[in-house]
Amino acid sequence: MPFSPVSGTLVMPATPAPRSSSDPAWTAPLLADPHAVGDKAQRVRRMFAAIAPSYDLNNRLHSLGMDQHWRSVAVKMAEVKATDTIVDVACGTGDLTLKLARKKSEARCQNPDGGVVGIDFTYDMLPIARRKAAGLGGSAPAFMQGDAMALPLADKSVDLVSIAFGIRNVADWGKAIDEFARVLKPGGRLIILEFSLPENALLRGLYNFYFRRVLPRTATWISGDQTGAYRYLPESVNTFISREEMQERMARAGFAAIEARPLTLGICVCYKGARA
DSSP: OOOOGGGOOOOOOSSOOOOOOSSOSOOHHHHTSGGGOTTHHHHHHHHHHHHGGGHHHHHHHHTTTHHHHHHHHHHHHHTOOTTOOEEEETOTTSHHHHHHHHHHHHTOOSSOOOOEEEEESOGGGHHHHHHHHGGGGGGOOEEEEOBTTBOSSOTTOEEEEEEESOGGGSTTHHHHHHHHHHHEEEEEEEEEEEEOOOSSHHHHHHHHHIIIIIHHHHHHHHHTOOSOHHHHHHHHHHTSOOHHHHHHHHHHTTEEEEEEEEETTTTEEEEEEEEO
16 A cells, blocks of 8 residues: 555554664675665564664764755755645655744645655654654644655655655665656656766875775774674765766666765755756
């Protein structure tokens, strides 16, 4: 039965995904190209389950608060309407989902339609998102566990799909984009917020020094992580597709009016496309 975001139903599995032993999810050989690892999905889920409690703190500290700014830019580019049905995929602890819900509430008309739902592959993120949403009352989004490559949504049922810092974690990111196209109504918008690398070689070198040498140590110390999550992060960005490849794949999936907006010297890019 397809999930209807309009219903506002909170859907969670009865139990979280099982946690693994202390063996790392990511080792040096796997990090040479984490996107080519056959069981990437299971490793990503185990990784995020491990770092969920400290996820927000590490995001704020290691981006110097810019992660919230980037999400605000994504919301602005999304052009949220009061009548939009919105799905935020790979919602994590709900930061972007909540910003979208607040924007929709600000735009609320007399008889608004639609709702907001956050979907994440890792159960352990969802209780945190739900607690953060508690203060929004009737405008609070719903949260459910789901897979970006097989969304539990009907065809052409959504006005806006967003995904922030999650597309490179999907086992088959191209399949996820096809899935976003499937659930979007004609004219519906897709917003993809994702890390990138500065195009300037000097800036890229300085950024990667921080990204590969400093962040993994401090973030791992804060989180107590043993899965290798913060060694996976920089390597997953460095081995991911180019901006041009992302835009080409969006076009093949049926998106038009595609744009890519670099943010903060190209550390992050916000992509936007409209379903043809």
